[in-house]
Amino acid sequence: MDIRKIDDNISVAPQIAIEDVAEIARLGFRTLVANRPDGEEPGQPLMAAIEAAAREHGLQWVYLPVESGNITDDDVNRFGPMIREADKPVLAFCRSGTRCTVLWALSNAGQQKPEDILSQARNAGYxxxxxxxxxxxxxxxQ
Known part of the structure; x- marks a missing residue:
């Protein structure tokens, strides 16, 4: 599992396994966000199975699937408020973590300078x- 911290409220990761959820909870995350649609890639775990594991380990679960390479304004408008209202810290995942990072960046565009957003993303490896x-x-x- 490759967790990359963006700030104190949110970290991102590439696709997680069902077995990773216990460790995610142990690390202190309170909310798990899936930005990857089911069936995007053969062999990826079903989101319902990850959701069940998240709930079993006391994590808040949010399923906000976003099509890779096609992040819409509606996606951004749903992501920002969801993160602000979620129990922190949040771990969001997708195929590589980039989609989650872009959603975070765009949802923070009105609150932070672009150079600060780029720097935080770069520090997380994106x-x-x-x-x-x-x-x-x-x-x-905004």
Missing amino acids: DITGLVPRLLQQARK
Whole structure:
């Protein structure tokens, strides 16, 4: 399991296994967010099975599937409030963690400077510099 901290409220990870959920709870995460649709890739665990494990270990579960490479404004508008209201800290996962990072970045565009967002993403191992025009556009909306 490859957990990457973005800030004190949220970390992201590539696809987790059902067996990882106990460790996620032990590490102190309170909410588990899945941004990956079921069936995106052969052999990926079913989200219902991860949800059952999350609930068994006392984690709040949020299923917010987002199509890879096609993050819509609606996705961003649902992600931001969900993270703000979730029990912290939050662990969000998708195939590689990039989708979760982009959702976090765009949902924070109005609250943080783009260079700070890029720096936090880079520190977590994600280069989202190509997102700058959309970050600026998103900031104007908020």
